[in-house]
Amino acid sequence: MRGPLAGCCVIVTREHPGELASLLEARGATVIHVPLIQVVEPLDSGEALTRELDRLGEFDWLVVTSPAGAERVGAAAADEPSVRLAVVGNATADVLAGAAGRPVDLVPATQRSQTLLEELCAVAAPAQRFLVAQADRAGDTLAAGLRRAGHEVTSVVAYRTVLCTPGPAAIAGADAVLFASGSAAKAWFDALGDTVPPIVVSIGPTTSTVAEELGLKVTSTAADHSLGGLVSELERILSIRAGDGSESAASRRPQGSVGVQQSGEINPTK
Known part of the structure; x- marks a missing residue:
């Protein structure tokens, strides 16, 4: 070719x-x-993720850091159009937007968790409620930073990665x-x-x-x-x-x- x-x-x-x-x-x-990397279910078979997604309407923001995570939360995001969506990276945004049937509200200028944190803190109202869905190996940059900024944060493992x-x-x-x-x-x-x-x-x-x-x-x-x-x-x-x-x-x-x-x-x- x-x-x-x-x-x-x-x-x-x-x-x-x-x-x-x-x-x-x-x-x-x-x-x-x-x-x-093989993406597999969390050790609890996704029970914690399901529990948090069942009450997604109680949150102001849903934050996702990878396409694999976006695949697992997209349907719930579609059912709760009032919850704002934030992601790291255009690839993740494309997957989440497709699954949720609506645009992602915030994609940082650069694909970095720190940049997403800074932009979220700039646009979010005080004391917002965030659900952060990520991999088992993901760092705590987003959740810890949002808590320091005065927000209420729930972190949940959406999937595990096996090498x-x-x-x-x-x-x-x-x-x-x-x-x-x-x-x-x-x-x-x-x-x-x-x-x-x-x-x-x-x-x-x-x-x-x-x-x-x-x-x-x-x-x-x-x-x-x-x-x-x-x-x-x-x-x-x-x-x-x-x-x-x-x-x-x-x-x-x-x-x-x-x-x-x-x-x-x-x-x-x-």
Whole structure:
């Protein structure tokens, strides 16, 4: 297939590659599916989440930090149109808006929990009631910050993430990897260490920070924090490396086949 990503082998780590894989393939890329995280039910089988969603109308705001969380609360949000919706990231906003059947009220300018916290504190009336639905491994930045600002916050685990452990052979020959979340970067490091393809693109600054703190060299961070923005950023990086953007991905590689690298340095395959 021809396209701006023709000949480029791209690793997608999402459990369900779906839209991201389709966007890449439409541009000519070859998708290598290497799932690193499996999303499963909370340890209580979702009882706490169901309990809080059953009384969602008592809250002023529903805050969601990932597409997986959005999938689990969208139907309840549709039933309570008076509850305002806030998310981290455009990808999460798209999922929640689709499931709830209405626009998300607040998406921060950058995909960071801290930025969402700051913007929520700027627009929310005093002493608002927040329900924060997130993963079991998520940090406490949002909830703690909202409480410090005088709001009433209920945090609930919407889902758990279970790590998968692919071997090095699964990523051999890849030109790029796309990280759509900080948890994906963590899972990559846990499974494969700092071995990465020549190009690493992240969906947003929070994801980039997590990856770099683990020693994974991020080539670029998407300006548009969505799946489409992630793919467009990969396309932009390859175009820059090609010089004029007219070469195929295969011809962009240095002399000799390029294999997987460590810490972002290109190592010719022996």
